[in-house]
Amino acid sequence: MKIRGLMMDPDTNMPIVILKDSTSAHVLPIWVGIYEANAIALEIEKVSTPRPMTHDLIKTLLQGLDAGVRKVVVNEMKDDTFFAIIWVEKDGELISVDSRPSDALALALRLDCPIYVDDSVLRTARKAATSSDKASTNSELKRYLESLGDEDLGRYKM
Numbered sequence: 001m002k003i004r005g006l007m008m009d010p011d012t013n014m015p016i017v018i019l020k021d022s023t024s025a026h027v028l029p030i031w032v033g034i035y036e037a038n039a040i041a042l043e044i045e046k047v048s049t050p051r052p053m054t055h056d057l058i059k060t061l062l063q064g065l066d067a068g069v070r071k072v073v074v075n076e077m078k079d080d081t082f083f084a085i086i087w088v089e090k091d092g093e094l095i096s097v098d099s100r101p102s103d104a105l106a107l108a109l110r111l112d113c114p115i116y117v118d119d120s121v122l123r124t125a126r127k128a129a130t131s132s133d134k135a136s137t138n139s140e141l142k143r144y145l146e147s148l149g150d151e152d153l154g155r156y157k158m
Contacts, residue, residue, distance in 0.1 A: 001028070001074075001115045003044065003105060006037055017105060019074075019117060028117055028125060030074070030082050036102030043109040055106040062088065062111070070094065072104035074117040077124045 004018040004027075015037030019028040032040075039055055041047075052060065062068060067090040076083040084104035086097040099107075108115050 001026075001117050003040070003109065003115070006041055006044070017102065019105075019115065021117075026117075026122055028074070028122060030101050030105075032102040036100070036106065039106040040102065040109065043106060055103070055110055058107060059110045065090065069107060069111045069113045071114045071116055072099070072108045074101050074104070074115075074121055076118070077121045077128070080128060082121070 001019040002022055004020040007016050007018065008014070009016050009031065012031070014031050015034060016029045016031055017037065017040060019030065020026070039053060042049065042053065043055070049056075067088055070087040070089045072084055072086050074082055074084045082101045084099045084101040086099045086104050086107060088095045088097055105115065107113075
């Protein structure tokens with residue numbers, strides 16, 4: 001998956017990170033907090049800050065410890081909440097670190113590592129979208145997100 005951009009949910013006024021599978025039409029919107037969206041937006045827009053932000057600090061710590069992030073995986077969706085794992089590699093050993101997806105994505109951007117979403121999460125998210133009371137709104141949102149081009153995503157600033 002790739003981060004296609006950030007936008008604001010017109011109903012809740014909460015930021016949404018848009019993940020899109022580069023080999024298919026799968027789109028996964030993940031609602032995140034304002035501060036988490038800001039951390040992602042800063043890296044997408046390559047804005048440097050006068051002092052290191054939390055994800056920059058984690059990146060520096062990992063590099064100083066000669067460890068790297070192999071990948072991040074959005075691995076579960078439970079009660080409309082997404083979960084992620086950051087796979088850290090140190091001396092050939094893989095260590096899984098529980099994470100919020102927003103933190104995992106912010107770190108993945110900074111370390112240029114792959115982002116994955118388990119198929120079960122995509123299925124659960126689709127099922128939740130179609131079974132909710134807002135099914136028509138979610139369906140419209142999904143169609144809208146899938147139709148966005150690169151030039152459209154640039155218009156949604158945080």
